[in-house]
Amino acid sequence: MRAVTGTALWLVRLLYLAFALFPLLWLLRIALTPDEILYREGTTLWPSRTTLANFAYVIEESPFPVFFANTIVVALGTAAAVTLLAAGIGYAFSRFRFRGKSALMVFLVITQLFPIVMVITPLYQLLAPIGLVDTRIGLILVFTAFNLPFAAFLMHSFYEGIPAELEQAAMIDGCTRFQALVRIVLPLMLPGIGATVGFVFTAAWSELLFSLMLITSESKKTFAVGLLGFVGKSGVDWGQMMAAATLALIPPAIFFTLIQKYLVGGLTAGAVKA
């Protein structure tokens, strides 16, 4: 009986994996298919011939390397800014009693209710006079503003998982509040920080709407906006677009590999009796 459920469970997992990975396979398949046979061969799981020409074009001839660099700057900048701010906000919400705290938390949730499209025009008018339209810093500011509430909530819940007594013990042991934060809380917050950084980086990495509206110069475009460049008047360069998209997956993949050990929780186990 147990063996049967085990097998069934594996089957479900495999099915889910196939479902989740199929778009990636399709991406790679199109990127590797030579242009001239893309339409001729029809829908097959794998082309009869493959080529790296699309990748070569994207890397050597298209402006994509610049787009990638832009995106990395914007995504890392946003991740750093949001994580730093969210760490402070989450800490304040978790550890201090102050007037209007619950109202403020509700307000943070409310900001998440509005469709982003609604604010694009006002935002543009806000940023244009102060020269932040068509700048990477402007994009970082906007992304930071939009990602901060959720990130603050995320951090707050991680702080809540760390008993306040740990800091109090540290403060009795000789720490200032700040030292207690750095020496005791911070090491235990690494999973929370990892999760927040990962979440914000991914969101900023693949963001399209704001980047499309706020960035006009070719030299400042992010890759998501750049992908749209493959949609021409006469048609879509599917092969090159998919090659660029495939390349765009690499930085987040590397990034998550780097932070994944911090994403694993359970570090606080044993601090206090559950």
Add this chain to the structure above:
Amino acid sequence: MAEVTLKGVAKSYGRTPAVREFDLDIADEEFVVFVGPSGCGKSTTLRMIAGLEDITGGEIRIGDRVVNDLPPRDRNISMVFQNYALYPHMTVRENQAFGLRLAGRAKEEIARKVARASGILGLDPYLERRPAALSGGQRQRVAMGRAIVRDPDVFLFDEPLSNLDAKLRGQMRTEIKKLHEKVRTTVIYVTHDQVEAMTLADRIVVMRDGRIEQVGTPEEVYHRPVSDFVASFIGSPPMNLLEGRIVAEGDAPAVALSGGPVLPLGPGHARLPAGASVTLGLRPEAIAPQGMAGPMRRPFAFEADITLVEPLGGEALIFLALGDREMTARVFRPPARLAPARGVQFLVDLAEASVFDGGTGRRLGDDGAN
């Protein structure tokens, strides 16, 4: 090592008072236990002494320093928390050394102090382990080790045994007492468990609704509770509290229990006016069936029904119905034939009786004259 003095210490959250007008002098090396039901303000008071809570009014002194506005790290105290609060990313050794390292002590000194504390608490085999790899009792010991190494003026314990199972709690209670014998330091210990209070304390502070209800040695608090609240809180099973009315004044005062017999009171209660409503307090061990009673100073005989017997081995609890109320008696070395029965002759030692005001619950008269 130091005295701790609290003068008019108060704490309120907004308009809600948590602790009011708390006055207490704690002597050097004294073991003081704050006990009371949850929400009575005992933990808040402890945390104010630690500096983890601001005080709203009054003055706290440790040694000859007023510490009202000093942060916890400048008060030279140690604290053991209910949930241990061990640093999970540090080993047992690092947990203990943390405070000394912060203070910039020399390596050899740190090593020596950690070795001493670990030796006292039997932590040597676990020094390189993280807290997650320790049992509850071991974690508790590490928390105490971390407190000892710093040679504090005062030890603060905040319900340190509440998370342990009953057997371990008993063991650790003994260890804390032994520890205090070895490391003579002022201890302030918070618990809601009156057994811990009775066994550990030099002096017990019974708290209720943010106020001190009674301060005294365990014997005083047990035998001469200042109110029916203390009487019912200290002791297990609790003191029998029986409502009654004073029926005779002068040289032979007496109280009539509602629906029960008339009991003569000692001369110490001579000034109680007839008709006054009172609560009579009798410890379970002051009551016993005739033939099982020990020596009594002022025995009084009455008849009651045994409704239930709870044998506990060396002793037994007897539940008896007297008129319309139930009482508990505790007898030692009970005979095997003890069983529910009607019309049993009991003896009660009225020299042990406490009399409380029926309205305010305060202790009346002076049974020291009994």
